[in-house]
Amino acid sequence: MxxxxxxxxxxxxxxxxxxxxxxxxxxxxxxxxxxxxxxxxxxxxxxxxxxxxxxxxxxxxxxxxxxxxVPQPTWADMREIYELREVLDGIAARNAAGLERPEEFVAATLKPLYERQQAAAEGADLVAYSDIDLEFHQAIGHASENSRLVRVMENLGGQFRFASGSSARVPGRVHTAMREHAVIMRAVAAGDAERAEREARAHVRKSAAAFDKSVRANGVRSR
Missing domain, CATH: 1.10.10.10 (Winged helix-like DNA-binding domain superfamily/Winged helix DNA-binding domain)
Structure with missing residues (x-):
């Protein structure tokens, strides 16, 4: 029972x-x-x-x-979260690119997640898409070998997953985000720490813009 x-x-x-x-x-x-x-x-x-x-x-x-x-965050609330995520994801990607064999990490961990997320995107399954999106970012966080960074990312996980689901409703955002993930993976696999950080931060900024567009369409408060 x-x-x-x-x-x-x-x-x-x-x-x-x-x-x-x-x-x-x-x-x-x-x-x-x-x-x-x-x-x-x-x-x-x-x-x-x-x-x-x-x-x-x-x-x-x-x-x-x-x-x-259902949460109705103000844009000021989400701006704080996205600002934190931009810094955290940038550090995580930079450190992951600095692994001894970053290409093995990408092949064994990130690529399977990417393929699962791609399948969810093609099937228009936004729940699975947002769940795997969180897994993808947290996998990079764990690869950073910074336990404090991982804890902060996990504390923001629920709020960021809600944001991911909302931004995914913006027409075209899902496929654009997948291309951004592919760029991040290539930079990490190449061991290019500077580019990995730059691309990870840019991805979060673009996600923030998509979230802003989505929640404003639902009448979210700006303050």
Whole structure:
């Protein structure tokens, strides 16, 4: 019975996550248990478990006595996150390019992630795309061999995954982002630390611009 309940909760998690990432649940909207039960044909228990997990992962925010809602960050909030990510991703890519055999790291770790993300992009699966996007960036972080940098990246993971899903809704952004990932991989594999850092930072700046375009279309506050 425990396994069955966990399976229902996982199914609810994925379904609600998809609604958030694909914009069916708009930024700022309230997330109510009863309609989700009816929509997903599930009891309240797995729905509540899923909502709590989504809140922990940064896809929802909880308000005491008022339940959950989809995050509606201001652009000022996200600017802070993207500024941090630009620096962190730049350092991570630079250090990864400085590995003893960076081409082996790219072939064994980044290329498989890239191929999975490409398949998700071609299948228009924005949830899988954003999940793998986070894995791709965190893999570079781990390769940097900077444990403090990794911890900070992981703390921002949920918020950045939400941003990734939102920016992916901008027409053409997914395929452009994939090309940027390919450029970063080539720079890392070549051991070109300066170029790897430059391209990683440029990628984050372009992602920030795409996120800005996406959330403003949904009426996000600028402050």
């Amino acid at each position: 425990v396994i069955e309940r966990e399976t229902y909760a996982q199914a609810a998690y994925r379904a609600i996550q998809r609604m958030v990432v694909e914009g069916e649940l708009a930024p700022g909207s309230k997330v109510v248990v009863r309609p989700l039960c009816e929509l997903l044909d599930l009891s309240p228990t797995p729905i509540k478990t899923a909502l709590a997990a989504l809140e922990r992962d940064g896809f929802l925010v909880a308000t005491p006595h008022r339940g959950y809602r």
